[in-house]
Amino acid sequence: MPGGNRPRVALTMRVTQTAGYVEPRDSISHDWLRRLESWHMTPLPMPNLLEDPAGWLDAAGAQLIVLTGGDDPGEPPERHTTEMRVLDYALARDIPVLGVCRGLQVLNVRFGGRLQPIEGHVAVTHDVEIGPRFRSFYGARPQVNSFHSLGIAPEGLGEELSAFARDEAGGIEAVHHLSQPVVGLMWHPERTNAPAGDATLIRDLIGRGAFWR
Numbered sequence: 001m002p003g004g005n006r007p008r009v010a011l012t013m014r015v016t017q018t019a020g021y022v023e024p025r026d027s028i029s030h031d032w033l034r035r036l037e038s039w040h041m042t043p044l045p046m047p048n049l050l051e052d053p054a055g056w057l058d059a060a061g062a063q064l065i066v067l068t069g070g071d072d073p074g075e076p077p078e079r080h081t082t083e084m085r086v087l088d089y090a091l092a093r094d095i096p097v098l099g100v101c102r103g104l105q106v107l108n109v110r111f112g113g114r115l116q117p118i119e120g121h122v123a124v125t126h127d128v129e130i131g132p133r134f135r136s137f138y139g140a141r142p143q144v145n146s147f148h149s150l151g152i153a154p155e156g157l158g159e160e161l162s163a164f165a166r167d168e169a170g171g172i173e174a175v176h177h178l179s180q181p182v183v184g185l186m187w188h189p190e191r192t193n194a195p196a197g198d199a200t201l202i203r204d205l206i207g208r209g210a211f212w213r
Helices: 030-038 051-061 079-095 100-112 132-138 196-206
Strands: 008-012 015-017 025-027 042-046 064-067 097-100 120-125 143-147 161-166 172-177 182-185
Touching: 008 051, 008 079, 015 079, 015 143, 030 042, 030 079, 051 079, 064 079, 079 097, 079 100, 079 120, 097 100, 100 172, 100 182, 132 161, 132 196, 182 196
Parallel strands: 008 042, 008 064, 064 097, 097 182
Antiparallel strands: 015 025, 120 143, 161 172, 172 182
């Protein structure tokens, strides 16, 4: 395993601006770096604007690709282009992918699904109902954090995706691909009030791939 016993995790990044002058830059929350370090995993922040994202991922030896949160799907364009290319790379090579918040939304759109505005899900915590296959990680009804204004209704779920967590109104909070090692979570594993089961789920995704097949 590259990096010894520490899985190598590629993290997509936001495009941000500094105050006072125009200088676009890629950035990643310290929350992700701290969380992965606490899980004994090696974070690999992945730049936008790479000419060859596949070559970068090959050289980095990434064992998991995380499509991180922030921004709406499709924005900004350089991030969108990078994440689409990264996702195509992962799907072609059966490399595990975790989509978080915006990342889940990106996955849903990529597989033909739809998003819709949702209220009452920004900077709150709430319960979700977990499907039987994933209760070994989370139990039946964990509490999760929530920082999104776009949601997925059952009728808007993308093809090849299956929901395994829903909120009290039936909105989709977590999905997996039917046959490939792809998982999406609407909550943020890197932030406070995240379920402890996230760490085990992510380790199983890295070590076992699409273990639900």
